[in-house]
Amino acid sequence: MSDVNEPIIVVDNIHKSYLMGKDAVPALRGVSLDISPGEFVCLMGPSGSGKTTLLNIIGGLDEPSRGHIAIDGDNLVSLSEDKLALLRLNKIGFVFQNYNLLANFTALENVEAPMVLSRSYGRRERRKRAQELLDKVGLGDRSHHYPSELSGGQQQRVAIARALANDPPILIGDEMTGDLDSETGFAIMRLIKQLNEDGMTIVFVTHDPRMSKFAGTVVNLQDGKLLNTERQ
Numbered sequence: 376m377s378d379v380n381e382p383i384i385v386v387d388n389i390h391k392s393y394l395m396g397k398d399a400v401p402a403l404r405g406v407s408l409d410i411s412p413g414e415f416v417c418l419m420g421p422s423g424s425g426k427t428t429l430l431n432i433i434g435g436l437d438e439p440s441r442g443h444i445a446i447d448g449d450n451l452v453s454l455s456e457d458k459l460a461l462l463r464l465n466k467i468g469f470v471f472q473n474y475n476l477l478a479n480f481t482a483l484e485n486v487e488a489p490m491v492l493s494r495s496y497g498r499r500e501r502r503k504r505a506q507e508l509l510d511k512v513g514l515g516d517r518s519h520h521y522p523s524e525l526s527g528g529q530q531q532r533v534a535i536a537r538a539l540a541n542d543p544p545i546l547i548g549d550e551m552t553g554d555l556d557s558e559t560g561f562a563i564m565r566l567i568k569q570l571n572e573d574g575m576t577i578v579f580v581t582h583d584p585r586m587s588k589f590a591g592t593v594v595n596l597q598d599g600k601l602l603n604t605e606r607q
């Protein structure tokens with residue numbers, strides 16, 4: 376159980392280099408950041424500044440070369456592969472620019488998928504919950520559609536419903552609105568803001584200053600370092 380006074384995400388002096396042949400390409404060069412439960416954080420910065428690298432490390436999708444990262448009190452660097460997989464499944468919902476839905480699964484089946492993996496719900500309960508989550512994102516009447524039968528904005532709503540499947544405390548998103556027209560993008564951001572108002576911690580990356588306005592905290596990265604943090 377998390378303590379409201381403790382940060383839910385602790386990023387402590389993270390360094391990350393990618394090896395390209397013999398050369399180490401630095402992507403993050405000493406980033407520290409505490410995120411409180413219920414915070415709504417946007418990561419911004421020029422292309423190549425390390426936003427995706429930092430988000431992937433926060434989400435346990437990538438490992439830092441140096442430094443520590445803790446999610447809800449668990450130090451990711453010391454977790455076994457199995458424990459890390461469980462943490463990703465139960466603590467973090469992921470939303471990506473290209474939706475990443477399973478093409479041969481209906482909207483409902485896509486939302487059910489993380490619950491199949493977590494084994495937290497029986498079959499009927501899982502199906503009912505998936506339908507409720509699709510209702511919540513405004514897609515209740517599209518549950519039997521395949522991703523190819525949905526618009527980009529609708530596919531992103533399915534991806535958000537899927538990210539909520541195991542009721543994680545944290546949602547992370549990389550350029551969630553990058554492939555959408557601005558009106559559809561705003562609708563997605565309003566949905567994300569609603570989730571934040573209901574208590575979810577949100578960390579997302581965007582290039583778009585119109586989308587960063589939804590966040591309470593904007594963290595600016597430059598050349599793999601934290602430039603500044605604005606609270607708005």
Ligand SMILES: Nc1ncnc2c1ncn2[C@@H]1O[C@H](COP(=O)(O)OP(=O)(O)OP(=O)(O)O)[C@@H](O)[C@H]1O
Binds near residue numbers: 401420422427428429
């Ligand atoms: N898999 C990789 N192998 C080698 N270098 C990488 C890899 N991923 C990222 N980099 C390098 O790390 C640096 C940071 O990349 P990152 O993708 O985190 O930037 P970003 O801020 O998300 O950029 P963008 O806004 O273009 O998405 C860049 O110099 C990039 O070239």
Ligand SMILES: [Mg+2]
Binds near residue numbers: 426
């Ligand atoms: Mg990126």
